[in-house]
Amino acid sequence: MxxxxxxxxxxxxxxxxxxxxxxxxxxxxxxxxxxxxxxxxxxxxxxxxxxxxxxxxxxxxxxxxxxxxxxxxxxxxxxxxxxxxxxxxxxxxxxxxxxxxxxxxxxxxxxxxxxxxxxxxxxxxxxGPSAPKVTQFIADWYLVAADPSAIPVAAVALEAMPRDAKGVAIFEVTSPGDRQDIKIPAGIDVHWLIQPDPHQPSTAQEDLIRSLDWPQGRVQTCIAGESGVIRSLRGFLANEKHIPREDTYISGYWKIGLVEDDHQKAKRDGNA
Ligand SMILES: Cc1cc2nc3c(=O)[nH]c(=O)nc-3n(C[C@H](O)[C@H](O)[C@H](O)COP(=O)(O)OP(=O)(O)OC[C@H]3O[C@@H](n4cnc5c(N)ncnc54)[C@H](O)[C@@H]3O)c2cc1C
Structure with missing residues (x-):
């Protein structure tokens, strides 16, 4: 031992x-x-x-x-x-x-x-388990984005939000049948995107996020999924939208072509 x-x-x-x-x-x-x-x-x-x-x-x-x-x-x-x-x-x-x-x-x-x-x-x-990822809901506007691996964390966040919360939730799933019933506040606009092959890099979430009318006020995020998508979105939120780190939950949950141990190592090495 x-x-x-x-x-x-x-x-x-x-x-x-x-x-x-x-x-x-x-x-x-x-x-x-x-x-x-x-x-x-x-x-x-x-x-x-x-x-x-x-x-x-x-x-x-x-x-x-x-x-x-x-x-x-x-x-x-x-x-x-x-x-x-x-x-x-x-x-x-x-x-x-x-x-x-x-x-x-x-x-x-x-x-x-x-x-x-x-x-x-x-x-x-x-x-485990660890503490929940998003515990305080203090934003004027929420941005939630998830591929299937992150639907659980996104759904928990959406279900815990104040019922008068406003924002956008984007889910990128494999087929139309993969839409789930989630108790989402009425003021959150929900988009289900279809990406039939999750092993092909996709820019669909980022394209949609870039096309949004960015609101005034404090923005909080709950975003997770494939590491390539996350890397690009992290840069956009930090460098173009200047969202402070403490308001940004954003995390790569897996990476195309890597088993989890190699993905975690790549993250530690700053390569994912
Ligand atoms: C904090 C955190 C929370 C997570 N929560 C969840 C969760 O609740 N539910 C969940 O399903 N996943 C979740 N994940 C993602 C999960 O850990 C990975 O998908 C993991 O790689 C799955 O292990 P595996 O043994 O199935 O595949 P691995 O042996 O790790 O990988 C085998 C192959 O499958 C590919 N692959 C891995 N994940 C996916 C995927 N989602 N879609 C398509 N191809 C994939 C890899 O690129 C690799 O080529 C979470 C990850 C993190 C970091």
């Missing part, structure tokens, strides 16, 4: 947990053609913190056909399973049910593959 993992283990014990949670699937279904909703339930969710919708978490993915006992042992003692970052879409304390929405982008990614096959009784490891 490395020093870092030893320190992590001691910190978890002090916080009353001895390691990641081993979550069990209660139900899983296609929310839309390219999005899978998984609801986890069971005693492992005891003590799960409330109010973390929109926060992110690390999911540890079992190998194909891995037995629950050997995966549970691996969560405690290593070797560390594949880890992927996801968003808490909902947690209901009364029923202790946790919802996470997975983009179904094929079998190449371990997390996407796991979700595509998920059924009641399946399991994975869970660490």
């Amino acid at each position: 490395t020093l870092v993992s030893k320190v992590t283990q001691v910190a978890r014990k002090m916080a009353g947990r001895s390691g990641p949670r081993l979550l069990s699937v209660k139900d899983a279904w296609r929310l839309t053609p390219n999005m899978i909703r998984v609801v986890f339930a069971g005693p492992e969710l005891a003590g799960f913190p409330e109010g973390r919708e929109g926060g992110n978490c690390k999911l540890m993915i079992p190998d194909i056909n891995e037995a629950k006992e050997s995966f549970a042992a691996r969560l405690q003692n290593g070797p560390t399973p594949v880890r992927r970052t996801y968003t808490v879409r909902q947690f209901v304390a009364e029923t202790q049910e946790l919802t996470i929405d997975f983009v179904a982008h094929g079998d190449e990614g371990p997390a996407s593959r796991w979700a595509t096959q998920a059924k009641p009784g399946d399991f994975l490891g869970f660490a």
Whole structure:
């Protein structure tokens, strides 16, 4: 065991947990053609913190056909399973049910593959959650933009906004059937853009954002998705619109052609 993992283990014990949670699937279904909703339930969710919708978490993915006992042992003692970052879409304390929405982008990614096959009784490891990404809604005008990977964080933000909020929400999804029902304030103009091949770079969100009549007053953003799109939008918001950093949640969630570990490394190196 490395020093870092030893320190992590001691910190978890002090916080009353001895390691990641081993979550069990209660139900899983296609929310839309390219999005899978998984609801986890069971005693492992005891003590799960409330109010973390929109926060992110690390999911540890079992190998194909891995037995629950050997995966549970691996969560405690290593070797560390594949880890992927996801968003808490909902947690209901009364029923202790946790919802996470997975983009179904094929079998190449371990997390996407796991979700595509998920059924009641399946399991994975869970660490987190972090604090939510957008907690204060103090703007005159909101700009929300998301591809499918960021619909969970965007939906949580839109649902938490004051009901008299004004602004624009842009969702770029794979097919018309991928539109979701989200409780969006009436003063937010909603645009659903269709991009059938998410592996092709797209400028559709940026083109639309650049065409907007930019409002007077304070602007807050909740924007996430493919890193190339995000990089370009980040530059636009900072350099052309001069939105202060503290009002700007903008984050690359994945990158065309890179698995998550390589994408995270590219981000750390300033290349994504
Ligand atoms: C803070 C944060 C929160 C996130 N929340 C969510 C969430 O709630 N739901 C969600 O679905 N994703 C979310 N993501 C994105 C998710 O972590 C990545 O999509 C991750 O790469 C998926 O892992 P994988 O094992 O399926 O694919 P990987 O093994 O990482 O990648 C395999 C291949 O699939 C491609 N790929 C990865 N993601 C996508 C995608 N979305 N669409 C098309 N191709 C893709 C990669 O470029 C690569 O070529 C979040 C990311 C971050 C940083």
